[in-house]
Amino acid sequence: MASPDPTGPAGPATICPVTTPPTTPPAAARLTTAELVERAARLAAAGGRTVLGLVGAPGAGKSTLAHALADALGPERAVVVGMDGFHLSNAVLEDLGRRDRKGAIDTFDDAGYATLLERIAAQRPGDAPVYAPVFRREIEEPVAAGVAVAADVPLVVTEGNYLLARTGAWPRARARMREVWYLEPPEELRLDRLVARHAAYGRSPQEARDWALGTDQANAQLIATTRADADLVLEWVDAEA
Ligand SMILES: Nc1ncnc2c1ncn2[C@@H]1O[C@H](COP(=O)(O)OP(=O)(O)O)[C@@H](O)[C@H]1O
Ligand SMILES: [Mg+2]
Numbered sequence: 001m002a003s004p005d006p007t008g009p010a011g012p013a014t015i016c017p018v019t020t021p022p023t024t025p026p027a028a029a030r031l032t033t034a035e036l037v038e039r040a041a042r043l044a045a046a047g048g049r050t051v052l053g054l055v056g057a058p059g060a061g062k063s064t065l066a067h068a069l070a071d072a073l074g075p076e077r078a079v080v081v082g083m084d085g086f087h088l089s090n091a092v093l094e095d096l097g098r099r100d101r102k103g104a105i106d107t108f109d110d111a112g113y114a115t116l117l118e119r120i121a122a123q124r125p126g127d128a129p130v131y132a133p134v135f136r137r138e139i140e141e142p143v144a145a146g147v148a149v150a151a152d153v154p155l156v157v158t159e160g161n162y163l164l165a166r167t168g169a170w171p172r173a174r175a176r177m178r179e180v181w182y183l184e185p186p187e188e189l190r191l192d193r194l195v196a197r198h199a200a201y202g203r204s205p206q207e208a209r210d211w212a213l214g215t216d217q218a219n220a221q222l223i224a225t226t227r228a229d230a231d232l233v234l235e236w237v238d239a240e241a
Pocket of ligand 2: 062063064084
């Protein structure tokens with residue numbers, strides 16, 4: 001359908017109001033653990049290797065849900081490979097002058113992550129294991145080959161901040177994921193959990209709040225811009241992990 005031309009013969013006085021897109025994004029679906037496990041089980045049973053992505057702001061529960069799904073499906077059906085294993089090391093971040101904003105999009109090895117997901121997606125039964133790095137929060141450093149992805153495990157759950165980012169090598173990683181779920185708990189709850197997690201790993205209450213509302217919040221804003229590209233936006237309602 002042709003849209004009216006506001007500069008046409010009738011002149012600007014007859015400009016039609018532009019149809020504005022909905023300003024409120026669709027609400028998150030409220031889903032139980034059982035429903036999410038069922039959806040993940042279907043992906044595991046789809047045949048061949050399937051990669052499921054979980055994305056969301058810091059503290060949204062990505063790592064917790066990824067491990068809950070893997071635990072529910074068991075090691076024969078699912079394994080977790082976190083994007084956090086691709087944090088640049090503290091030494092490299094110091095060199096780059098980015099140590100004070102660890103967790104930002106340019107503090108990860110996006111190309112390394114994309115390439116690992118390509119290897120994981122291409123892995124076939126009988127192939128050698130693919131080893132993935134893990135992030136050790138206790139030492140705030142990634143550790144190489146921290147998890148083995150066996151070739152006959154059908155579902156790989158990957159999770160992290162920038163799975164839907166449109167820059168760098170992130171789209172190459174996204175292309176290997178069958179589905180991406182965006183976790184969106186109520187904002188206040190997310191922040192409370194995030195501050196508590198920072199405190200649990202050694203930050204003072206003030207440092208924990210400053211980090212959550214500073215560096216983390218800047219990242220959360222970037223992540224929020226990727227929400228519309230998710231296959232499912234969800235609030236996970238019944239896990240008190
Ligand atoms: N559904 C939940 N119920 C209770 N606590 C949760 C839940 N999801 C996450 N948490 C807690 O909130 C904190 C942040 O979750 P985490 O999985 O580390 O978030 P993310 O990986 O998205 O940064 C963790 O301490 C975790 O134990
Ligand atoms: Mg996490």
